Amino acid sequence: MLVKPNAKQWINEGYIHIASTITICVVMSVSVFVLGTFVTNHYRRIVIPHDLYFPRLTAITQTKESSVYLCHETSRPSLISPSLDVVEFTNSTGFVDLWHSMSDDELMEKATNVPRVVEGPQKVAFMFLTRGSLPLGLLWERFFKGQEGLFSIYLHTSPDFNYEPSNSSVFYKRRIPSKHVQWGKPSMIDAERRLLANALLDFSNQRFILLSETCIPLFNFTTIYNYLINANQSFLSSFDDPRKIGRGRYNKRMGPTITLQDWRKGSQWFEITRELAVEIISDKLYYQVFQNNCWPPCYMDEHYLPTLVNKVRPNLTTNRTITWTDWSGGRSHPTTFRKIDITEAFLNRVRYEPGCTYNGGNSSICFLFARKFHPSTLEPLLKIVPGLFGFNP
Ligand SMILES: *[C@@H]1O[C@H](CO)[C@@H](O)[C@H](O)[C@H]1NC(C)=O
Ligand SMILES: *[C@@H]1O[C@H](CO)[C@@H](O)[C@H](O)[C@H]1NC(C)=O
Ligand SMILES: *[C@@H]1O[C@H](CO)[C@@H](O)[C@H](O)[C@H]1NC(C)=O
Ligand SMILES: *[C@@H]1O[C@H](CO)[C@@H](O)[C@H](O)[C@H]1NC(C)=O
Ligand SMILES: *[C@@H]1O[C@H](CO)[C@@H](O)[C@H](O)[C@H]1NC(C)=O
Ligand SMILES: *[C@@H]1O[C@H](CO)[C@@H](O)[C@H](O)[C@H]1NC(C)=O
Ligand SMILES: *[C@@H]1O[C@H](CO)[C@@H](O)[C@H](O)[C@H]1NC(C)=O
Numbered sequence: 001m002l003v004k005p006n007a008k009q010w011i012n013e014g015y016i017h018i019a020s021t022i023t024i025c026v027v028m029s030v031s032v033f034v035l036g037t038f039v040t041n042h043y044r045r046i047v048i049p050h051d052l053y054f055p056r057l058t059a060i061t062q063t064k065e066s067s068v069y070l071c072h073e074t075s076r077p078s079l080i081s082p083s084l085d086v087v088e089f090t091n092s093t094g095f096v097d098l099w100h101s102m103s104d105d106e107l108m109e110k111a112t113n114v115p116r117v118v119e120g121p122q123k124v125a126f127m128f129l130t131r132g133s134l135p136l137g138l139l140w141e142r143f144f145k146g147q148e149g150l151f152s153i154y155l156h157t158s159p160d161f162n163y164e165p166s167n168s169s170v171f172y173k174r175r176i177p178s179k180h181v182q183w184g185k186p187s188m189i190d191a192e193r194r195l196l197a198n199a200l201l202d203f204s205n206q207r208f209i210l211l212s213e214t215c216i217p218l219f220n221f222t223t224i225y226n227y228l229i230n231a232n233q234s235f236l237s238s239f240d241d242p243r244k245i246g247r248g249r250y251n252k253r254m255g256p257t258i259t260l261q262d263w264r265k266g267s268q269w270f271e272i273t274r275e276l277a278v279e280i281i282s283d284k285l286y287y288q289v290f291q292n293n294c295w296p297p298c299y300m301d302e303h304y305l306p307t308l309v310n311k312v313r314p315n316l317t318t319n320r321t322i323t324w325t326d327w328s329g330g331r332s333h334p335t336t337f338r339k340i341d342i343t344e345a346f347l348n349r350v351r352y353e354p355g356c357t358y359n360g361g362n363s364s365i366c367f368l369f370a371r372k373f374h375p376s377t378l379e380p381l382l383k384i385v386p387g388l389f390g391f392n393p
Helices: 016-030 064-072 104-112 137-144 186-200 221-229 274-282 285-293 300-312 344-351 375-389
Strands: 036-039 044-047 123-129 151-156 205-211 271-273 356-358 361-363
Touching (some): 151 186, 186 300, 205 221, 205 274, 271 274, 285 300, 344 375
Parallel strands (some): 123 205
Antiparallel strands (some): 205 271
């Protein structure tokens, strides 16, 4: 069911136009810490986040069930008047500086008091959780071209990263005040909450999608926008995995607040509504329980949101993700696609993976985004994608 790349050859060519990006990332990666050594039920892994990508500490290992789940994984409006002391965020021209000096607590406080349901213009918030720059940024620039007013971008980078693109870029001044992230640790969830909170302050953001620097869109903006804005649920994956790598990670000390029956697993890469975003950043109770009791082989980014949503608002999500990942290698990291893998046939297989429902009906589209794509895929993607996705000239 999951698509395998045509070839596993790894190409080691240099690409001049991304060389500077790579240089920055290499310099940064040298400076990151060894996270630690974990002995799990099955593996002993030394986790060193040394590549450009988010290293997965663990996998939603590919099996019959989980590959099905990857696809089938499958309000209480409080109308507060938007007269709060909000940073100038409601202007959608894109040239609004997102920088502010609020602490995380002040930010969460402000963002939990935003209206959950808002009339007026509807934007999709694209929230990039990255280390540094976006190697596939040019593809995203192309994707967003001409769509001003329908999207907002938020970048959570390493706090040391302070490169600012030119003012013609959609990423210009879209960084939010960020902190260090340790992969698989609570600081990862903190970064996601920070992104959500910043994005909630713009009341026209209705849908919130979390992306990494290795993600690509699978359709053009119009198609993705319509799919999301018209969806009556969120796409946050949440499922009960009876195996050791699911229920086996539950810690009894989480009870009675979280029972084994409540325990869920899911992909980190979510797409949620405004209403669910407010629920998530409002949570203190379950966050505490996780922070105190979720240790390797329990990883907060794989269990916290799926369990939280199951506890507080289970029918706000379809329980499936819309970000495609290839776990078919059966390893603890998903496949990273390289230049040689990028063909129209490959992209179409991912674009039209069958078997999903949408707003209660069958849908020919399961996934709107995919990962993980190596910087070397930029060149073929820029060649193939405009024609394939039907980008406006
Ligand atoms: C956004 O701000 C600019 C400059 O402050 C202003 O000219 C423009 O009309 C505003 N746009 C909206 C949609 O409020
Ligand atoms: C963008 O930057 C250029 C020079 O770098 C400047 O001339 C121009 O006014 C800027 N445009 C905006 C909209 O700020
Ligand atoms: C959500 O679930 C509750 C029960 O937990 C049910 O009463 C309600 O109708 C459901 N809402 C929707 C929209 O399915
Ligand atoms: C998602 O899963 C929860 C339980 O984990 C369930 O209550 C809910 O109905 C499911 N939603 C859909 C759309 O199947
Ligand atoms: C979503 O919309 C579809 C079609 O209108 C409907 O059948 C389904 O019950 C809705 N689901 C929720 C959770 O509102
Ligand atoms: C949806 O798909 C399932 C199987 O994939 C099929 O049994 C069902 O009839 C389809 N429903 C509609 C409304 O087409
Ligand atoms: C997206 O593709 C559709 C056809 O699939 C086309 O009608 C639309 O104009 C395209 N939109 C953009 C922004 O490229």
